Amino acid sequence: MTTPLATNAFTDILEGRRSIRKYDADVAIPRSEMLEMLDEAAKAPSSVNMQPLRFLIVESKEGRATLKPLIRFNTRQNATSSAMIVIFGDMQCYENADRIYAGATKRGLMSSLMAKTKTAAIVPIYRKYSRQKMNDVVKIDSSLFAMQFMLVARSHGYDTNPIGGFEEDRIAAAFGLDESRYVPVMILSIGKADSTGHESYRLPAEDLSWWR
Numbered sequence: 001m002t003t004p005l006a007t008n009a010f011t012d013i014l015e016g017r018r019s020i021r022k023y024d025a026d027v028a029i030p031r032s033e034m035l036e037m038l039d040e041a042a043k044a045p046s047s048v049n050m051q052p053l054r055f056l057i058v059e060s061k062e063g064r065a066t067l068k069p070l071i072r073f074n075t076r077q078n079a080t081s082s083a084m085i086v087i088f089g090d091m092q093c094y095e096n097a098d099r100i101y102a103g104a105t106k107r108g109l110m111s112s113l114m115a116k117t118k119t120a121a122i123v124p125i126y127r128k129y130s131r132q133k134m135n136d137v138v139k140i141d142s143s144l145f146a147m148q149f150m151l152v153a154r155s156h157g158y159d160t161n162p163i164g165g166f167e168e169d170r171i172a173a174a175f176g177l178d179e180s181r182y183v184p185v186m187i188l189s190i191g192k193a194d195s196t197g198h199e200s201y202r203l204p205a206e207d208l209s210w211w212r
Contacts, residue, residue, distance in 0.1 A: 011040075018152060023081045024191065025079070034057060040152045058085070067086075070167040070171050074189075083190055085190060089183045161188065162187075
């Protein structure tokens with residue numbers, strides 16, 4: 001088993017990212033490194049820093065067996081990857097507002113008065129959001145994290161595949177999570193690539209932009 005090649009060269013990370021669907025099944029990612037990557041990727045922005053990101057890391061045989069019937073045509077990733085990361089958005093993320101802002105205060109990132117002011121202003125707004133509005137917020141924030149995680153994984157020498165084809169209405173309950181609170185956003189497979197992947201054509205920005 002060879003060690004994945006890590007890199008800090010951003011252009012290599014960006015240009016080298018591919019959606020990989022087949023991995024070296026013998027490569028396991030240590031839990032400590034997985035947590036390190038999650039922490040690094042969680043530096044992605046989120047609305048008022050509410051961080052609605054929640055992660056279900058599926059790596060055991062039992063977990064993969066539970067996941068398999070829920071991921072449609074993406075079973076090869078499930079069988080060979082080091083892990084399948086199911087990203088959920090927490091519809092009640094605002095319950096962590098005190099903890100988040102207190103942590104910022106402790107680190108000198110904001111005053112205690114500012115923390116209290118932000119909590120008092122933001123939490124009531126979040127509580128009044130419709131379910132659809134809150135769903136939009138947590139999905140946007142979680143998607144920002146997901147893209148950042150894919151780049152972080154590349155910097156650690158791993159590859160990923162973002163998966164949107166899965167049974168969204170069943171996956172939370174299948175793993176014993178509160179399906180009214182935790183909204184599935186995306187699944188990321190991660191591991192050491194055992195296939196090359198392929199480059200995709202991107203429309204030029206000039207064709208996608210308006211200037212005023």
